[in-house]
Amino acid sequence: QQQVKQSPQSLIVQKGGISIINCAYENTAFDYFPWYQQFPGKGPALLIAIRPDVSEKKEGRFTISFNKSAKQFSLHIMDSQPGDSATYFCAASTFSGTYKYIFGTGTRLKVLA
Amino acid sequence: EAQVTQNPRYLITVTGKKLTVTCSQNMNHEYMSWYRQDPGLGLRQIYYSMNVEVTDKGDVPEGYKVSRKEKRNFPLILESPSPNQTSLYFCASSVQGGNTEAFFGQGTRLTVV
Numbered sequence: 001q002q003q004v005k006q007s008p009q010s011l012i013v014q015k016g017g018i019s020i021i022n023c024a025y026e027n028t029a030f031d032y033f034p035w036y037q038q039f040p041g042k043g044p045a046l047l048i049a050i051r052p053d054v055s056e057k058k059e060g061r062f063t064i065s066f067n068k069s070a071k072q073f074s075l076h077i078m079d080s081q082p083g084d085s086a087t088y089f090c091a092a093s094t095f096s097g098t099y100k101y102i103f104g105t106g107t108r109l110k111v112l113a
Numbered sequence: 114e115a116q117v118t119q120n121p122r123y124l125i126t127v128t129g130k131k132l133t134v135t136c137s138q139n140m141n142h143e144y145m146s147w148y149r150q151d152p153g154l155g156l157r158q159i160y161y162s163m164n165v166e167v168t169d170k171g172d173v174p175e176g177y178k179v180s181r182k183e184k185r186n187f188p189l190i191l192e193s194p195s196p197n198q199t200s201l202y203f204c205a206s207s208v209q210g211g212n213t214e215a216f217f218g219q220g221t222r223l224t225v226v
Binding site: 098 | 117144148153154156157158161163169171203205209212213214215218220
């Protein structure tokens with residue numbers, strides 16, 4: 001119940017295309033859903049996050065879509081660029097003695113020039 | 114500059130030789146944690162600390178120790194490393210655990226032979 005399932009494991013997209021990464025969860029107590037971006041040789045960094053009281057959040061070319069009833073959330077990268085090539089992790093958290101992230105397994109995105 | 118600093122970045126050691134990976138943050142964050150990143154498994158939490166002298170196990174604590182004597186420092190100790198602890202390790206800090214942004218260090222790539 002504490003898992004966050006992420007797909008696909010890897011993704012190749014042409015420059016200018018839309019990249020879509022999906023995550024699913026079981027624990028309905030999760031109340032914070034961030035996405036982290038990790039470039040090679042670097043630590044993950046927060047990209048965008050959403051809380052379950054909204055269904056969508058957009059920041060520039062990056063959008064989180066959240067479907068509470070389906071227990072799914074996804075990251076959409078519009079007009080994908082080679083500089084977006086990175087590994088993306090979804091995560092979820094809730095309070096259970098302390099707040100703690102549960103991370104997905106990651107998606108390696110490659111955007112072709 | 115706000116940052117989380119880990120040292121060393123790379124480490125090759127032999128089975129059984131005790132080692133310490135240091136982590137320091139300059140953001141006055143109360144919450145710090147250690148993760149290991151393995152291909153196909155994402156980021157898994159090893160230990161976390163909610164404040165000075167308060168630490169607790171994460172999802173994969175076996176073979177690791179931590180201490181939190183000062184707010185800014187959170188070292189990870191492997192008293193008798195084994196090859197299955199070969200991994201990429203990240204330290205992270207945040208204001209309040211998993212419902213706020215986590216700031217990650219650059220990572221420590223550990224190889225145990």
